[in-house]
Amino acid sequence: MSSRPLEAxxxxxxxxxxxxxxxxxxxxxxxxxxxxxxxxxxxxxYVALEGRSVSGxxxxxxxxxxxxxxxTLDLLLSSLTMVLAVxxxxxxxxxxxxxxxxxxxxxxxxxxxxxxxxxxxxxRDGLLFNTNVFSASFYTLTGFHGAHVAFGVAWLVGLLIxxxxxxxxxxxxxxxxxxxxxxxxxxxxxIVIFTVVYVLGTAA
Amino acid sequence: MATAERALHLPELRTAxxxxxxxxxxxxxxxxxxxxxxxxxxxxxxxxxxxxxLMRTQLIRPDNTFLGPKTFDExxxxxxxxxxxxxxxxxxxxxxxxxxxxxxxxxxVAFPRLNALSYWLYLAGALILYSxxxxxxxxxxxxxxxxxxSDAFSGPGENFYILGLLLTGFSSIVSSVNFVTTILNMRxxxxxxxxxxxxxxxxxxxxxxxxxxxxxxxxxxxxxxxDRIAGTGFFVPAMGGNALMxxxxxxxxxxxEVYILAVPAWGVISEVLPTFARKPLFGYxxxxxxxxxxxxxxxxxxxxxxxxxxxxxxxxxxxMVTTKLISLPTGALVFTWLATLWGGRIRYTTAMLFAVGxxxxxxFGGLTGLMLATAPADLQLTDTYFxxxxxxxxAIGGILFSMLAAAYYWLPKMTGRMLDERxxxxxxxxxxxxxxxxxxxxxxxxxYGMPRRIYTYSPLLGVxxxxxxxxxxxxxxxxxxxxxxxxxxxxxxxxKVAGADPWDARTLExxxxxxxxxxxxxxxxxxxxxxALWYEKQAPDGDGRMRGAEEAAGAIHMPGLTYLPxxxxxxxxxxxxxxxxxxxxxxxxxxxxxxxSIFRQMFEADRGYLLEPRxxxx
Ligand code: HEM
Ligand SMILES: [Cu+2]
Numbered sequence: 112m113s114s115r116p117l118e119a120x121x122x123x124x125x126x127x128x129x130x131x132x133x134x135x136x137x138x139x140x141x142x143x144x145x146x147x148x149x150x151x152x153x154x155x156x157y158v159a160l161e162g163r164s165v166s167g168x169x170x171x172x173x174x175x176x177x178x179x180x181x182x183t184l185d186l187l188l189s190s191l192t193m194v195l196a197v198x199x200x201x202x203x204x205x206x207x208x209x210x211x212x213x214x215x216x217x218x219x220x221x222x223x224x225x226x227x228x229x230x231x232x233x234x235r236d237g238l239l240f241n242t243n244v245f246s247a248s249f250y251t252l253t254g255f256h257g258a259h260v261a262f263g264v265a266w267l268v269g270l271l272i273x274x275x276x277x278x279x280x281x282x283x284x285x286x287x288x289x290x291x292x293x294x295x296x297x298x299x300x301x302i303v304i305f306t307v308v309y310v311l312g313t314a315a
Numbered sequence: 316m317a318t319a320e321r322a323l324h325l326p327e328l329r330t331a332x333x334x335x336x337x338x339x340x341x342x343x344x345x346x347x348x349x350x351x352x353x354x355x356x357x358x359x360x361x362x363x364x365x366x367x368x369l370m371r372t373q374l375i376r377p378d379n380t381f382l383g384p385k386t387f388d389e390x391x392x393x394x395x396x397x398x399x400x401x402x403x404x405x406x407x408x409x410x411x412x413x414x415x416x417x418x419x420x421x422x423x424v425a426f427p428r429l430n431a432l433s434y435w436l437y438l439a440g441a442l443i444l445y446s447x448x449x450x451x452x453x454x455x456x457x458x459x460x461x462x463x464x465s466d467a468f469s470g471p472g473e474n475f476y477i478l479g480l481l482l483t484g485f486s487s488i489v490s491s492v493n494f495v496t497t498i499l500n501m502r503x504x505x506x507x508x509x510x511x512x513x514x515x516x517x518x519x520x521x522x523x524x525x526x527x528x529x530x531x532x533x534x535x536x537x538x539x540x541x542d543r544i545a546g547t548g549f550f551v552p553a554m555g556g557n558a559l560m561x562x563x564x565x566x567x568x569x570x571x572e573v574y575i576l577a578v579p580a581w582g583v584i585s586e587v588l589p590t591f592a593r594k595p596l597f598g599y600x601x602x603x604x605x606x607x608x609x610x611x612x613x614x615x616x617x618x619x620x621x622x623x624x625x626x627x628x629x630x631x632x633x634x635m636v637t638t639k640l641i642s643l644p645t646g647a648l649v650f651t652w653l654a655t656l657w658g659g660r661i662r663y664t665t666a667m668l669f670a671v672g673x674x675x676x677x678x679f680g681g682l683t684g685l686m687l688a689t690a691p692a693d694l695q696l697t698d699t700y701f702x703x704x705x706x707x708x709x710a711i712g713g714i715l716f717s718m719l720a721a722a723y724y725w726l727p728k729m730t731g732r733m734l735d736e737r738x739x740x741x742x743x744x745x746x747x748x749x750x751x752x753x754x755x756x757x758x759x760x761x762x763y764g765m766p767r768r769i770y771t772y773s774p775l776l777g778v779x780x781x782x783x784x785x786x787x788x789x790x791x792x793x794x795x796x797x798x799x800x801x802x803x804x805x806x807x808x809x810x811k812v813a814g815a816d817p818w819d820a821r822t823l824e825x826x827x828x829x830x831x832x833x834x835x836x837x838x839x840x841x842x843x844x845x846x847a848l849w850y851e852k853q854a855p856d857g858d859g860r861m862r863g864a865e866e867a868a869g870a871i872h873m874p875g876l877t878y879l880p881x882x883x884x885x886x887x888x889x890x891x892x893x894x895x896x897x898x899x900x901x902x903x904x905x906x907x908x909x910x911x912s913i914f915r916q917m918f919e920a921d922r923g924y925l926l927e928p929r930x931x932x933x
Binding site for chain 2: 165286
């Protein structure tokens with residue numbers, strides 16, 4: 112082993128790192144496919160139980176479409192800033208990466224703030240978790256989504272701290288890309304929820 | 316500066332192999348994880364077997380009082396749940412973990428740590444399920460856990476079912492992501508997709524099925540948990556919920572589940588038959604296509620388990636058609652195996668006996684399956700012992716026999732020692748006779764109207780003799796399986812040394828020493844054809860040995876040991892108990908441990924270590 116030339120070892124390390132990055136990207140897509148089925152099932156349950164509640168309040172009683180629209184725009188915007196973070200990384204602008212990461216995490220927090228406001232106003236309207244099947248499926252679906260956002264925020268903050276300590280090296284680009292992919296996924300899921308639950312729910 | 320920074324990232328130099336008890340807790344070697352899976356699933360298989368014998372003992376004669384109705388229900392539920400989720404799926408995972416990377420010529424899986432995580436999650440789930448016996452009673456609503464039997468008013472046991480299976484489901488998703496990535500990205504030079512052993516295709520499809528069927532089931536489990544601990548009414552009609560929704564969500568997982576169990580078995584058969592018939596698998600391409608067809612169709616048939624729930628003739632007919640459609644590719648697969656045997660120079664080793672014994676049993680189980688798939692007939696047969704007979708022909712004849720073939724075929728590679736052929740043959744014949752004696756009469760007792768999931772029956776039903784036969788058969792079957800266990804123990808102690816290629820086999824795992832060293836291949840092989848090793852044995856331009864594609868430049872870089880996967884699983888275990896007993900602090904503690912290990916893992920670089928290859932020849 113001591114006979115082994117340092118360069119050969121470094122070369123091997125680099126090759127392994129590149130393969131690892133490829134693996135992470137692929138694995139993440141596969142995992143997201145599975146997550147998509149998870150959310151599809153939750154949305155299916157929501158739709159299947161829609162209109163079956165034996166007592167109120169019901170969606171039309173509680174939804175505040177303008178507020179949720181703003182929250183949706185906020186989340187859409189965060190996808191944009193996430194793209195900017197990744198692009199800045201590709202362009203080797205570490206300062207911009209940190210900035211956009213921070214902004215994205217902040218927008219995520221704002222979305223969670225909207226969700227908290229919404230939940231508390233619903234509860235004031237007498238819609239607790241186990242009030243009826245609408246509330247149960249609504250809180251379960253949006254709660255799981257919110258938990259995904261919260262996890263994403265923690266992840267972005269972790270990446271930010273890593274970047275501030277100078278640990279995000281070029282060979283770790285995939286870490287940020289994958290976080291971005293996750294963020295977009297959570298965003299897309301929200302668009303579906305927004306459409307199916309809020310828009311169609313109040314239109315009906 | 317650059318070199319200094321590089322030097323920082325150089326792995327520490329270590330040449331020792333993993334040793335000692337703690338190293339099993341921290342291992343990330345796919346082979347050791349495979350062994351952990353094998354031992355654990357064997358233990359749970361034994362538990363499920365004892366539960367089966369208890370049930371059969373209760374049913375030996377009418378109006379028996381050996382087990383009361385409550386205990387019988389618990390044992391019945393634990394038997395089915397154990398066999399499916401804790402014994403057969405992990406048994407397949409054991410062989411996948413150990414052999415799939417070697418069969419594609421890789422040094423490791425894509426994510427060694429995730430691999431370890433999937434094992435620990437499985438163990439945590441299993442421990443939760445089995446701790447129910449000591450913490451208030453086991454689940455008793457059947458392995459399918461139908462509401463309302465399992466809903467708010469039933470005993471505490473259901474919570475253990477829910478939490479345990481959530482963890483094992485998570486475990487399956489983790490392994491599946493890992494396996495698919497490994498298969499797509501880590502193949503040795505020359506190992507194109509259409510040169511992969513069928514067993515590797517089996518791994519791939521097993522993973523794909525789990526990736527898409529575990530999430531709906533997890534959703535069902537979560538909703539049921541909420542019904543039980545938070546008072547929601549997802550499945551409670553009085554609250555506007557929908558009880559049938561459980562059955563849909565369950566069987567969307569439950570039917571593909573059958574193929575999750577079967578696909579690995581078919582992979583094994585497709586490896587064992589060609590080796591001992593000394594012929595390539597007939598119609599390799601067709602077999603792969605058939606496996607794909609079966610796997611995709613399996614998502615379209617779930618409602619054939621619900622013919623009797625009153626969905627109406629149109630729905631029933633639709634699901635009847637999709638179900639029968641599956642028999643076409645399945646038939647093609649069986650034809651592939653028969654044609655492989657045709658004209659082969661067959662060696663009847665024990666592994667081969669189990670593989671050949673599989674064929675008639677699987678075909679018979681398939682035929683009774685077609686009977687059940689006929690909706691009008693199913694109204695008569697459903698929930699009788701006919702169903703129990705049918706699916707045990709698939710589950711034992713089809714799946715367990717293949718897994719025993721796998722054990723006799725591959726254990727020498729894993730332990731370095733041969734199993735005893737004479738004991739093996741005894742085991743085969745006793746198992747075979749015992750199995751048929753147990754399950755064939757069940758078709759008859761079922762036709763005479765004996766319902767399943769019933770703790771006793773009346774002598775007036777006229778099924779006493781069939782039940783007596785079944786119970787005697789179950790004990791014979793147990794003896795047959797026990798002989799294999801003795802055989803394994805004996806082989807570990809005094810078995811003949813196996814050598815690299817004891818069967819004159821065809822695939823890459825037989826080019827490595829037995830047992831396989833930590834780094835699998837000193838030289839990554841160059842694959843020149845399907846059945847890579849057999850190709851070299853035949854090639855006129857070769858010397859019968861594998862060619863190398865790339866040699867390690869000296870010591871081989873291996874991933875480092877870590878306790879993080881086990882810690883993460885522990886965190887979820889603690890959190891699950893917190894949820895179960897409604898102890899917020901315990902759940903919070905579990906969540907804390909979980910998140911600590913996740914984020915620690917995400918932001919910690921693993922430097923690994925270097926392993927000096929041992930001197931043996933390839
Ligand atoms: C080792 C020999 C085995 C014996 C003697 C045996 C026997 C039995 C018996 C007597 C029942 C109860 C039938 C009833 O009352 O409804 C049963 C149910 C069941 N068995 Fe087995 N079994 C064996 C192996 C397996 C295996 C390998 C599997 C694997 C997949 C399996 C899966 C099941 C399932 C899913 C049920 C239904 C449980 C339920 O209805 O909740 N069994 N078995
Ligand atoms: Cu089915």
